[in-house]
Amino acid sequence: MKQPIYRCHYRGQLLDTYDETAFGEAVAQAEGHIKEMIQMNQVMTAALYQYGSMLFFYYEAVEEERQPEELAKTLTPFLKKWPGQTGDRNWAWMYHIYYHAVPQSVEDWKRPTLPQLRRGRIAFLKTEKLFDYVYHHIAIVKEGLLKGDKYQSIGIHENILFSYFEEPRTNVNIRRDPNGVSREIDAWEALDPKSHFIPGPEGTSFTFLPALIAVGQEAAEEGTGTKYPAGQ
Numbered sequence: 001m002k003q004p005i006y007r008c009h010y011r012g013q014l015l016d017t018y019d020e021t022a023f024g025e026a027v028a029q030a031e032g033h034i035k036e037m038i039q040m041n042q043v044m045t046a047a048l049y050q051y052g053s054m055l056f057f058y059y060e061a062v063e064e065e066r067q068p069e070e071l072a073k074t075l076t077p078f079l080k081k082w083p084g085q086t087g088d089r090n091w092a093w094m095y096h097i098y099y100h101a102v103p104q105s106v107e108d109w110k111r112p113t114l115p116q117l118r119r120g121r122i123a124f125l126k127t128e129k130l131f132d133y134v135y136h137h138i139a140i141v142k143e144g145l146l147k148g149d150k151y152q153s154i155g156i157h158e159n160i161l162f163s164y165f166e167e168p169r170t171n172v173n174i175r176r177d178p179n180g181v182s183r184e185i186d187a188w189e190a191l192d193p194k195s196h197f198i199p200g201p202e203g204t205s206f207t208f209l210p211a212l213i214a215v216g217q218e219a220a221e222e223g224t225g226t227k228y229p230a231g232q
Helices: 020-039 068-078 127-143 184-189 217-221
Strands: 005-013 043-051 054-062 095-099 117-125 153-157 160-167 211-215
Touching (some): 005 068, 005 095, 005 153, 005 160, 020 217, 043 117, 054 117, 117 127, 117 211
Antiparallel strands (some): 005 054, 043 054, 043 211, 095 153, 117 160, 153 160
């Protein structure tokens, strides 16, 4: 029986003041718990990144769509609450709007070679350009012909994009058609993509973030003597 893979993106907001040492310990405890979940085939990959007081959490849940507290409960005391329609929550869900592949099964989604780097980066969209960006990226996904990293995934919350991908990249498209040629990417590029972004600290559209947690298949190999780099 095929086990579904859920690709989850969440955004968290740290308290205005908190004990950094205690927070570091909470991150380490969360990482340990996530590794246990990977070994139990409940999670395939999980990565947590920080930008100032903002946290960005990407993970791949197996069989069921797990909540972020199940993976990183120890971080809850350090988070502000997000108001929502059904009540306050610790993590804000990010809309999953862009990707190059849909997981078919655990075997399909298992990395053929473990990544050297698990990268996280963010970008800020100009308010007047936000819907253009979303419209064209959803069009590219629906077309399904643009090749890119199999494991790349972009979520959006407010005007913030959070992108996860791995290096070296495994280039595919959603239709798994190696000869496919995207027409929708031409429409997007004709709009001057760079003009949609508020430049980051380095003047680029996307800003790479340091990884607090970046683990995957190598956690299932722990104890065998084989170690792999996690990256950031």
